[in-house]
Amino acid sequence: MSAKSAGEATLQYDGKSISLPVVEGTEGERGIDVSRLRSDTGLITLDPGYGNTGSCESAVTFIDGEKGILRYRGYPIEELAEKSTFLEVAYLLIRGELPSKAEFAEFDNEVTLHTMLHEDFKKFFSAMPKSAHPMPVTAAAVAALATFYPEPDTEEMLQRAVVRLIAKYSTLAAFAYKHSLGQPFMYPRNSLDYASNFLHMMFAVPCEEYQVDPVIARALDLLLILHADHEQNCSTSTVRMVGSSRAPLFASISAGISALWGSLHGGANQRVIEMLEQIQAEDGSADRFLERAKDKNDTTRLMGFGHRVYKSYDPRAAILKKACADVVDRTGANGDIGQLLEIAMRLEEVTLRDDYFVERRLYPNVDFYSGVIYKAMGIPVNMFTVMFAMGRLPGWIAQWIEMRRDPAFRIGRPRQIYVGETERHL
Numbered sequence: 001m002s003a004k005s006a007g008e009a010t011l012q013y014d015g016k017s018i019s020l021p022v023v024e025g026t027e028g029e030r031g032i033d034v035s036r037l038r039s040d041t042g043l044i045t046l047d048p049g050y051g052n053t054g055s056c057e058s059a060v061t062f063i064d065g066e067k068g069i070l071r072y073r074g075y076p077i078e079e080l081a082e083k084s085t086f087l088e089v090a091y092l093l094i095r096g097e098l099p100s101k102a103e104f105a106e107f108d109n110e111v112t113l114h115t116m117l118h119e120d121f122k123k124f125f126s127a128m129p130k131s132a133h134p135m136p137v138t139a140a141a142v143a144a145l146a147t148f149y150p151e152p153d154t155e156e157m158l159q160r161a162v163v164r165l166i167a168k169y170s171t172l173a174a175f176a177y178k179h180s181l182g183q184p185f186m187y188p189r190n191s192l193d194y195a196s197n198f199l200h201m202m203f204a205v206p207c208e209e210y211q212v213d214p215v216i217a218r219a220l221d222l223l224l225i226l227h228a229d230h231e232q233n234c235s236t237s238t239v240r241m242v243g244s245s246r247a248p249l250f251a252s253i254s255a256g257i258s259a260l261w262g263s264l265h266g267g268a269n270q271r272v273i274e275m276l277e278q279i280q281a282e283d284g285s286a287d288r289f290l291e292r293a294k295d296k297n298d299t300t301r302l303m304g305f306g307h308r309v310y311k312s313y314d315p316r317a318a319i320l321k322k323a324c325a326d327v328v329d330r331t332g333a334n335g336d337i338g339q340l341l342e343i344a345m346r347l348e349e350v351t352l353r354d355d356y357f358v359e360r361r362l363y364p365n366v367d368f369y370s371g372v373i374y375k376a377m378g379i380p381v382n383m384f385t386v387m388f389a390m391g392r393l394p395g396w397i398a399q400w401i402e403m404r405r406d407p408a409f410r411i412g413r414p415r416q417i418y419v420g421e422t423e424r425h426l
């Protein structure tokens, strides 16, 4: 499917008038096609932060930020969260349709059989300082996959690379954590599902039995589903941009992981917990923090609040709020985590009544409750964004493949308005 024609817009400038085609997507979103603007007029568009710029046509994910709607390949996130597993959702995003039973069994088996890393990969981890943040370690490890496996140049090799990436990412992430602790790496277990296997590699040690709690494994699977794609956000646009130079898949995904690290994007989940802990350490009252977040002379922001696209409640945050209460109940509502959840819920309540946040239509985003769940699961705070990336992998892959197959494919290369010195001489 591609966008259909929806008339023309007229641009008048400098005594001239030109027509620009308007295109419409399948959900009625309209955009002015400016692809011939510069060649026809010499003008470019200027849109810092790209808030008004569509960089591509995409059939992967639909968001209506006004109504709080998120759909992967047409399926509402609420239905997928309730009825699917992460690997089914990965299949849906990457291949376009939900798998049949037989298709899923084959995909699941392939992923399971590719979770082991080359033994030499252990040397990669031992070369990293133990104090390193796991995000750059994971980004570098994903880039390093390209040194072990050839660049795919056939469809079959590409599908193998996709499976390897999804399978090995969880092993890389768990190994990054084990290395930071100085504990032995735990090899993957083929008898476990994706989420359970990850929990096993993270938390088991060779000298003891470790039983994966199915409630925690299901909560992790849910988190991965909710993070699986979110159309053209910062990290996805990075993956597309890097891939547009024909850089290979692993290198493009590694760049996406780096983009996700920032505190205004995926790194916000770590910052949310740090914020809640700060409030807890002060006096448990959200008011002082809120005043700082509203003060224009203070750089503090209420982490986990606000979104470029959602101007209503982020549907992922709504699902997570409920899951969060369930996991905290399971792991100890009376302890530290229970207190953090209480602070988060109170903060949300106060904020949603506050004029500053109401006027700006700032609501909790996906990161607001995810950190509390990760913490309740025992995931260390500096691993939160690594977990986000694990969930986002299928989306990045789907968008990368879509970009490379797009008939309108071109290298990404924005323009600028130059404001430096005009010509001068020594």
Ligand code: ACO
Pocket: 049, 263, 264, 265, 266, 268, 293, 294, 300, 301, 302, 303, 304, 305, 306, 307, 308, 309, 360, 362, 365, 366, 367
């Ligand atoms: N706390 C306080 N004020 C905020 C917040 C916040 N979390 N978010 C936005 N605002 C204010 C801004 O100061 C601005 O106010 P002004 O109009 O008086 O200048 C107004 O709301 C609009 O904000 P922008 O920064 O212009 O919105 P933008 O779309 O550029 O940024 C962003 C979106 C980065 C998510 C922002 O809301 C933010 O910094 N939130 C906190 C970080 C966070 O939670 N990031 C995770 C996002 S979800 C994800 O990436 C997975």
